[in-house]
Amino acid sequence: MQFPRKLQLATDLYQLSMGNVYLNDGKAGETAVFDAFIRRNPFNGGYTVAAGLEQMIDYINGLAFTDEDIAQLHHYHPEFTGAFLDYMRHFKFSGEIYAVPEGTIIFPHEPIVRVKAPLIEAQLVETTILAIMNHQTLIATKASRIVEEAGDGPVMEFGLRRAHGTEAGYFGARAAVIGGCAGTSVVETEPMLDRASMGTMSHSFVLSYDSEREAFEKFCDYNPDNAVLLVDTYNTLESGVPNAIEVFGQYKAAGKITGNYGIRIDSGDLAYLTAEARKMLDDAGFTDAKIVASSDLDEYLIRDLKSQGAKIDSWGIGTKLITAYDSPSLGGVYKMAEIDGKPKMKISNDPGKITNPGTKKIVRFYSRDNGMALADQLYLEDEVVDDTKPLRIFHPIHTWKQMTLRNFTAKELLVPVFVNGQCVYDKPSIDEIREHLQEEKRTLWPTYKRMVNPHVYHVDLSRKLWDLKQDLLDEADVDLTDGEPPFEDPKKSKVNRKASR
Amino acid sequence: MQFPRKLQLATDLYQLSMGNVYLNDGKAGETAVFDAFIRRNPFNGGYTVAAGLEQMIDYINGLAFTDEDIAQLHHYHPEFTGAFLDYMRHFKFSGEIYAVPEGTIIFPHEPIVRVKAPLIEAQLVETTILAIMNHQTLIATKASRIVEEAGDGPVMEFGLRRAHGTEAGYFGARAAVIGGCAGTSVVETEPMLDRASMGTMSHSFVLSYDSEREAFEKFCDYNPDNAVLLVDTYNTLESGVPNAIEVFGQYKAAGKITGNYGIRIDSGDLAYLTAEARKMLDDAGFTDAKIVASSDLDEYLIRDLKSQGAKIDSWGIGTKLITAYDSPSLGGVYKMAEIDGKPKMKISNDPGKITNPGTKKIVRFYSRDNGMALADQLYLEDEVVDDTKPLRIFHPIHTWKQMTLRNFTAKELLVPVFVNGQCVYDKPSIDEIREHLQEEKRTLWPTYKRMVNPHVYHVDLSRKLWDLKQDLLDEADVDLTDGEPPFEDPKKSKVNRKASR
Structure with a gap:
């Protein structure tokens, strides 16, 4: 067992540098709230699949610094005081973490993870939480898109x-x-x-034998329940498929293929080759032989191949999925929402980069008629949501966009994971997580799941949260055209006016 | 110490499935040669930087299967015979590995790693070697491109x-x-x-204090040798820079800034903001204050910003480097070149996918006049390279493209790493690897290092290797228009003619 790996130093130096200041400045214990969230759905898609929570839990549970760690920090960082190193030596996470369960569908600006802890602790866990969340959420979302297009065909x-x-x-x-x-x-x-992990054979397996036919026979000898033969080493339709058919004939007759069998094609025009191969297999009586396709597939190519009549039973997906090739970073961020009881927000001249202040919860509204998701709304934590009467919601930026919800139920998405530093969450099994996502997707109208140019799902702010945000913006009184045209030399007088912030 | 992590099961199932066949079929001990190489330089660039060898060595050195591993394989894979599991229990790599040292510049089709081992062993190590090589080589190459554009400014x-x-x-x-x-x-x-790892502070640090000014002072208090202040939390030119200047004035006067100091800008128009900030810092007498820029930078944006007069002393690079954003997979492959003394090649209708057969070495030719690299040539291992007389080389596909090398030296790039299963390689330090790359880059004409549309460096084949490849192609006698137009139903007669391959 090699995982969970200890990750206490899998972080950016500045988390420790800031911790050193906080500790020595007496600020370490101020209660801070941070939200981890995304600003955009990846892949220009309409939704995002939260993942990685289990590994974040393992990280927090294992978060402690060894003597070796402390010696390393002391050696490389003379700026760290003895008091700080001593604090680190006894570090234990004591805070609260809420998060959406894995497999939950989430949207931009919704807290996927919410950390409320003494400032030094809440700051320290930022990088590692983001690295885990960004990675797994990205890949889970890509997989969901691919599986959506593959339809009934299993994706490996x-x-x-x-x-x-x-x-x-x-x-x-x-x-x-x-x-x-x-x-x-x-x-x-x-x-x-x-x-069980899955697989077939490689081209080198076929090359290692004197003939393709012999390679196929040997593979079937030892894989009677998974006799899937790679047919494109020499020539798919002239050599690979005919050889496979002959071997299937011989081995089926002898009762030596007892389970799943078929062919894999890993190159060439998969639409043409699989359609031709299907005909050849069917003509030979092997209508239950499966055709597996691989070769730089993603959701776009799967759709194209299917629309062109490819006959593919299951899909092997490599590079494009595991690297999220067309959008290889999720870009999730971790922003301070409150410190010492004071709501905080990051201000920016890019409206998408202005954060939502305060300790928040996410509420999803579902139709009582059909169970479909209607919209989400962010509330301040202490707000009570009444789903017994109609609710008027409005767009947080284009505020004239309003709608009234009637006959709905409300569900809070964030659940407690750590309370007072103790994990209070029962980790679901991977199959439960997987099934949770499928349920989530069933409640999402196809308009949000469309691969290209999906409709934007509503994530609104409660009136109370919206007011708080406006008040903080007014109070901040900053010029939000920082570094935008028209350009002029900053006037000294202006500088003096503002510099006391 | 958590690394090196044990990676024996960090592999694809098919490596084990094929091993199960090889072992039971009596083929496991046949000597096989595999090459790991790339087919294209990433980022549409002109060169690639080999990296990851140290982790491959750690992997091979730690390659053994525990009782727990064997129990897992037995549990999930009833197809694995007792003989195979017993073999795995006592597995030890006994082969030979040659590789180019890390930091070496390599080109498409050159073996970065060459494995010669009993078939079952050589096959087993494929996935892990590729995962390590593909990742680190990709990121090292991206970093080299970014550093090239950053010029004198350090990149973090x-x-x-x-x-x-x-x-x-x-x-x-x-x-x-x-x-x-x-x-x-x-x-x-x-x-x-x-x-030492590096860093500054985050926006949340500034937000956590009642004023930007106070946050800056506190940071300087505990970072006298690295007083780099993030100035874009509120308004860069109206608040951040003026506050930084006041704090620098106060702390420098008091002798409380004793080393590196300056500002970091993480948003907005970096060309305009850094130029204005530079003027403000200079006017205040802080001509040695450094300006650090970050915010979705890559080599293209660095070049643009520099060409527009940005005043940036050092660069913090995140997403675009660590994910190799614009080309997030290297695509390195591992192909069989020889089995049981017989040279092998993968045949494809895509000429770039046809491999080079046989056990090969890479020779790089340098000019004796100026030390610059002239071209590379792949040779069969037993060929002797004579650099005392002129050498005629030719392009492996466009064979009319020929050139004669004169007054050159020849250097073999592959070095022994494992012999008879024992590591014989002295791992260089990270600084030695880093310096090796800089030396390599000095021998490479700028035409190959250009960021966009670089010239293609020559990687030719020796006449003997070229002949071998042609002979194997002739011998294979396959139709290389597999699945390409014109489409016709494969004729039964044709099928029968070929199916005995």
Whole structure:
């Protein structure tokens, strides 16, 4: 067992540098609230699949600094005081963490993880929480998109060799299975996912034998329940498929193929080759032989191939999934929302970068008629949501966009994970997480799940939260055209007016 | 110490499935040669920086299967025979590995790693070697491109929160430093890289104080040698820079800033803001204050900002480097070149996918006049290269493209790493690897280092290797228009003619 790996130093130096100031300045104990959230759905999509919570929990549970760690910090950082190092030596997370369960569908600006803890602790955990959340949420979302297009055909995650190292392959495979993949090729994941890893054979296997036919026979000899033969080493339709058909004939007749069998095609025009191969297999009587396709597939190519009549029963997805190739970073951030009882927000001239202040909760509204999600709203934590009467909600930026919800139920999405430093969360199994996502997707109208140009799901602010935000903006009184045209030299007088902030 | 992590199961199932066949079929001991190489330079660039060898060595040295591993394989894979599991229980790598040292510049189709071992062993190590090589080589190459554009300004790697998990951040930081970055923010890397991690402060630090001015003062109190203040929390030119200037004045006068100091700008128009900030700092007498810029930077934006007069002393690079955003997968492959003394090649209708057969070495030719690299040539291992007389080389596909080398020296790039299963390689330090790359880059004409549309460096084949490849192609006698137009139903007669391959 190699995971969970200890991650206490898998962080950015500035978390410690700031901790050193906070501790020595007597600020370390002020209660702070931070939100981890995304600003955009990845892949230009309409939704995002939260993942990684289990690894964040393992991280927090294992968060302690060894003597070796302290010696390292002392050696490389003379700026760290003895008091700070002593604090670190006895560090234990004592705060509260709320998060959305893995497999939950979330949208931009919604806290995926909310940390409320003494400032020094809440700041310290930022980088590691983000690294875990950004990675797994990204891959789970990509997998969900791919699985959506693949429809009934199972999707297998095959990308380890192209992952950003072996751990990215390991946890990427986990996220892929959460997102809906049937399985992964990564052997190391078997205990974690409690399912057998999957695979067929490589071109080198075929090359290592004197003939393709012999390679196929030998493979069937030892894989009677998974006799899937790679048919494109020499020539798919002239050599690979005919050889496979002959071997299937011989081995089926002898009762030596007892389970799943078929072919895999990993190159060439998959629409043409799979359609032709299907005909050849059917003509030979092997209508139950499966056709597996791989070769730089993603959701776009899957849709194109299907629309062109490809005959593919299952899909092996590598690079494009495990690296989230077309959008390889989620961009989740971790922003201070409150300190010492005072709500805080980051101000920016980019409206999408202005954060939401205060300790918040996410409420999702569902229709009582059909169970479909209607909209989400962010509330301040102490607000009470009454789902017994109509509710008027409005867009936080385009405030004239309003709608009235009637006959709805309300559900809070954030659940307690750590309270007073203790984990209070029962981790679900991977299958429960996977099924949770499928339920979530069933409540989401297709308009939000469309691969290209989906409709934007409503995430509104309660009136109380919106007012708080406006008040803080007014109070801040900053010029939000910082560094935008028209350009002029900053006037000394202006500078003096503002510099006392 | 958590690394090296044991990676024996960080592999694709099919490596084990094929091993099960090889072992039971009596083929496991046939000597096989595999090459790991790339088919294209990433980022549409002209060169690639090899990296990751140290972690591959750690992997091979730790390659053994525990009782727990064997129990797992037995549990999930009834197809694995007792003989195979017994073999795995006593597995030890006994082969030979040659590789190019880390920091070496390599080009498409050149073996970065060459494995010669009993078939079952050589096959087993494929996935893990590729995962390590693909990741670190990709990031080192990206870093080299960024550092090239940054010129004299040091580049700091800051991307952990956007990496594909914490291990990708850890080894990605290593690769970034190999590629030329001055350092990284990742604290965990300090023992590995033997250098202090780097950083400044976050927006939340500034927000956590009642005023920006107070936050700056407190930071300086505890960071006298690295007083770099983040000035864009409220308004860069009206608040941040003026406050920083006042604090610098006060703290310098009191002798409380004793080392590096300056400002960091993380948003807005960096060209305008840094130029204005530079003027303000200079006017206040702080001509030695440094300006650090960050915010979604990559080599393209660095060049644009510099060309527009940005005044930036050092660069913090996050997402775009650690995820290799614009080309997030290297695509390195591992192909069989020889089995049981017989040269092998993968045939494809895509000429770039046809591999080079046989056990090969890479020779780089340098001019004796100026030390610059002239071209590379792949040779069969037993060929002798004579650099005392003129050498005619030719392009492997466009064979009419020929050139004669005169007055040159020849250097073999592959070096022995494992012999008879024993590591024979002295691992260089990270600084030696870093310096090796800088030496390599000095021998490479700028035409190959251009960021956009670089010239293609020559990688030719020796006449003997070229002949071998042609002979194998002739011998294979396959139709290389597999699945390409014109489409017709495969004729039964044709099928029968070929199916005995």
